[in-house]
Amino acid sequence: MQSSDLITFVTEKIEDMKGRDIVTLEVSKKSSFTDYMLVCSGNSKRHVISIAQSLTIECRAAGIEALGVEGNDIGEWSLVDLGDVVVHVMTDETRDRYQLEQLWE
DSSP states (O other): OOHHHHHHHHHHHHHHTTOEEEEEEEOTTTOSSOSEEEEEEESSHHHHHHHHHHHHHHHHHTTOOOSEEEOTTTOSEEEEEOSSEEEEEEEHHHHHHHOHHHHHO
C-alpha cells in the first residue's frame, strides 16, 4: 500500500473510533525511520488505548502488519508503527506537553 493510501486508511479508522484533531506530518527529510507521522487525540486513557488497538486490528485485517505498538499499558500516549507511517494517539494533556507537531514541523 502506498503511503498516501495508508494515511487515508489510518485516518478513516481513527475517525471511525472518534479520534480527534488528526494531523499528518511529512518527516521524510528529517527522519530516517519513517516518512509520515500521524498525530491524533483521544478523550481519555481508555479511548487512546481503544483507538490504537482498533487501528492495529483493522490494519491486520487489511493485510498491513504493525511493526510495533507501544504505550498501550498506560494509555497516555500510544504509538503504532506501520513503517512508512507512525501513528501517535495521545490524551490532550500529553499532546500539549510534548507538542510533536511543533517539534517535527
